[in-house]
Amino acid sequence: MALVSCSTAPTSATSTASTAKAVEQAPRTLRLAAPAPPVRLDPAIAADSESFRVTRQIYETLISLDSNSGSPVAGLAESWTQSEDGLTYTFTLRQGVKFHDGTELDAKAVVENFKRWATMSSKLAADSGQGFNEVFHHREDLPKLPSPKDLETKLKDGEQLSEYEQGAEQHRLQAFEAVKPVFKQTLFVGKSSAGSASYFSSIQATSKYLVTLKLRRALPSLIDALTLPGMAIAAPSALTGGPKDNPADALLTTPMGTGPFKFASNKDGLVRLEIFNDYWNSARFEANKNHPEVVLISSIASPYNRETAMRADEIDGFDLVSVDIMRNLIRGAKLVVQRDPFSVLYLGLDRRNKWLAKPEVRRAIAHAINHGQLADKLFIQGSKSAGSILPPALSIPEPEPRYNLDQNQAMQLLEQAGYKGEEIEFAYPLRVSRNYLPLPERTFAQLAEDLAKVGIKIKPRPIPWTDGYVDTVRSKDFNGMHLLGYAGGYRNEDDFLSGILAAKADEFGYTSTLLDSQILAARSLEPGDERTAAYASILTTMNYDLPLVPLVFPISALAFNSNVTFYPSSPMLNECFADIQMNNSPAISS
Structure with a gap:
C-alpha cells in the first residue's frame, strides 16, 4: 500500500508488463x-537445533536417513562395507558431486574433514553437540572400574540400610559384576591420537573415491551415527586460512557444503x-x-x-x-x-547444592512432580510422561522403582533429610521455545507449584536463552535445579546418554565410574537381548543416583x-x- 501511494503517475503498458514479468519470475x-536464531553455522562446532536446521540444508553427510523409516541410507557415500571384526569400514563416494564453491567431492576432501575434527582444539570440540566427539568419544579417557567396596553404602554406627538403599546397593554390585569381565579384556587396540577411550584410529583416501576408516574398538552404531549433522562434509577450501585456534573460521560466516x-x-x-x-x-x-x-x-x-x-x-x-x-x-x-516424540525434557539436580546432595531430597522432588498433569496441560496431545531419558522408540524398559506422584512420601523424605523450607535456586530459560520445552515459563510455574505442595521453597532464576542459559546451568557457578532437554539425532541409546551426560560433573555435580564403565561396555554390543539388558541396567543406575528427573517425551x-x-x-x-x-x-x- 505504501508503494502505491508513493506513485501518482499513470501506469504505462510497458511498466505493467515489466511488473507482471517480475512477479512471474520471482x-x-x-x-x-x-x-x-542459529548459534553457529559450522555444524562441527554447533550444538543447537536452530543451527542444525540451517546447516542440514547446506551440508550433507556420508550416510543419510530414510525420510520414512529413519534408517540409514546412501548419502555422499553411495555404498560401504564393514570388516568381520567391525574395525574397518570402506566407503565408496558418489562421483560428480560438487561443493558450493565448484570443487569436487573426493576421498581427500572427506579425509581432510575427519582430520580437522580429530585435531580440533579441546575448546572448540567442547562446543560440538552432535558430531565427531559424540560419535567417537575421541577425547575421553578409559574409566577406572570401581571396587565392590566403593559401591557399598557408607553407614554411621547404628544405622541400617532402608529397603530402598538395599535395592540400590544390590543393583550397583550386580552391575559391577556384569561389566568386570569386559574390563579384563583388551578394550581398545592400536594407538590413540587423543583420549585412551577414543574409538577413532585412522582414515585414509584409498583411491580418488574410496575412503577407509579404522576403529580401535567395534562401534555397531557407527553407520547410524554418521548421519548426525555435526558429521557434515565441508568444502576443503573453507577448512584453512583462519586463525590458529580455528583454521576453518570461514565456516562460521560462509558455510560451504554440497x-x-x-x-x-x-x-x-x-x-x-x-x-x-x-x-x-x-x-x-x-x-x-x-x-x-x-x-x-x-x-x-x-x-x-x-x-x-x-x-x-x-x-x-x-x-x-x-x-x-x-x-x-x-x-x-x-x-x-x-x-513423533524423540526428545526428552528433564529437571537437572545439582549435587553441589547442600540439599540436592541428599538422596532423600532428590527422591522427594521426583515424587512431588505430577508428570501426567505436566504432559497433558503444557504439551501437545500424545506427549507422554517420562520414566527415563530414553524415548519409547528405543524399546529399553523403564527402570524400577518409578517415582510416581506421592506427596506424602515426598514430605516424609524431606523430613528424613532435615529439610525445613530453605530456598533452592531453580533456573529456567526465557524468550525461547525448544522442541522439548515449548513453554518454559509455564513449565517452570507448574513444577514450582508441585514442589510447593510438599514444602520445597523455590528461588526462581529466569535466564534469557540467548544470554547463555545452557552455558550457565552447565557451569560450576550454578548449583540448583534447572530445566533442560535433549533432542535425539539418530536411533541409538548412546546418543541420548552421551549428549545428556557430556557435562555431568558441571551440570549435575555428578560423577560415577560405575556408570561410565557400564556405558562404555554397552556401546560395542550388537542389537539384541544382551544390549537391551545392558542399557536397562544403565537406566537403573541413573534412577538410583538421580542426577536428573525425566519429565516428558514431547510431540512437537x-x-x-x-x-x-x-x-x-x-x-x-x-x-x-x-x-x-x-x-x-x-x-x-x-
Whole structure:
C-alpha cells in the first residue's frame, strides 16, 4: 500500500508488463519462523537445533536417513562395507558431486574433514553437540572400574540400610559384576591420537573415491551415527586460512557444503538460502517441482507471536506450535505437521547444592512432580510422561522403582533429610521455545507449584536463552535445579546418554565410574537381548543416583499457511527443505 501511494503517475503498458514479468519470475520462497536464531553455522562446532536446521540444508553427510523409516541410507557415500571384526569400514563416494564453491567431492576432501575434527582444539570440540566427539568419544579417557567396596553404602554406627538403599546397593554390585569381565579384556587396540577411550584410529583416501576408516574398538552404531549433522562434509577450501585456534573460521560466516541449498546471507536476524543449481541429486528436484527456490528463516521467540505473524501473512509457517494455539490452527484450516516424540525434557539436580546432595531430597522432588498433569496441560496431545531419558522408540524398559506422584512420601523424605523450607535456586530459560520445552515459563510455574505442595521453597532464576542459559546451568557457578532437554539425532541409546551426560560433573555435580564403565561396555554390543539388558541396567543406575528427573517425551509440531502443501517432518529433525511442496502463491520478490 505504501508503494502505491508513493506513485501518482499513470501506469504505462510497458511498466505493467515489466511488473507482471517480475512477479512471474520471482522465486518460490518459503518464509519460515524459528523460535531462536542459529548459534553457529559450522555444524562441527554447533550444538543447537536452530543451527542444525540451517546447516542440514547446506551440508550433507556420508550416510543419510530414510525420510520414512529413519534408517540409514546412501548419502555422499553411495555404498560401504564393514570388516568381520567391525574395525574397518570402506566407503565408496558418489562421483560428480560438487561443493558450493565448484570443487569436487573426493576421498581427500572427506579425509581432510575427519582430520580437522580429530585435531580440533579441546575448546572448540567442547562446543560440538552432535558430531565427531559424540560419535567417537575421541577425547575421553578409559574409566577406572570401581571396587565392590566403593559401591557399598557408607553407614554411621547404628544405622541400617532402608529397603530402598538395599535395592540400590544390590543393583550397583550386580552391575559391577556384569561389566568386570569386559574390563579384563583388551578394550581398545592400536594407538590413540587423543583420549585412551577414543574409538577413532585412522582414515585414509584409498583411491580418488574410496575412503577407509579404522576403529580401535567395534562401534555397531557407527553407520547410524554418521548421519548426525555435526558429521557434515565441508568444502576443503573453507577448512584453512583462519586463525590458529580455528583454521576453518570461514565456516562460521560462509558455510560451504554440497547440499541442495547454498548460503546467501545472515543479516539482521534473517538467514537466506538459495537453491544450488549444480546439486548432484537433480532427480530430487525433478520429483518435486514445487520445492522452495529461496528460504528465508527468521526467529520469533514467542509461539503466540509466531502464530500472529503467520495469520498476518508475514511468514508462511513456523516451528514449535504450543498446545494452547493448536486448536485455533486446526479450526483455521492450517496445515499442522507433527513429529513423533524423540526428545526428552528433564529437571537437572545439582549435587553441589547442600540439599540436592541428599538422596532423600532428590527422591522427594521426583515424587512431588505430577508428570501426567505436566504432559497433558503444557504439551501437545500424545506427549507422554517420562520414566527415563530414553524415548519409547528405543524399546529399553523403564527402570524400577518409578517415582510416581506421592506427596506424602515426598514430605516424609524431606523430613528424613532435615529439610525445613530453605530456598533452592531453580533456573529456567526465557524468550525461547525448544522442541522439548515449548513453554518454559509455564513449565517452570507448574513444577514450582508441585514442589510447593510438599514444602520445597523455590528461588526462581529466569535466564534469557540467548544470554547463555545452557552455558550457565552447565557451569560450576550454578548449583540448583534447572530445566533442560535433549533432542535425539539418530536411533541409538548412546546418543541420548552421551549428549545428556557430556557435562555431568558441571551440570549435575555428578560423577560415577560405575556408570561410565557400564556405558562404555554397552556401546560395542550388537542389537539384541544382551544390549537391551545392558542399557536397562544403565537406566537403573541413573534412577538410583538421580542426577536428573525425566519429565516428558514431547510431540512437537509445525504450522503452515495454505501455500505450503507438504512438509517432510522427522523425529530426528532431519528435514530437507528441498522436499517441501508449495504452490505459487504468494509470490515473494527476491
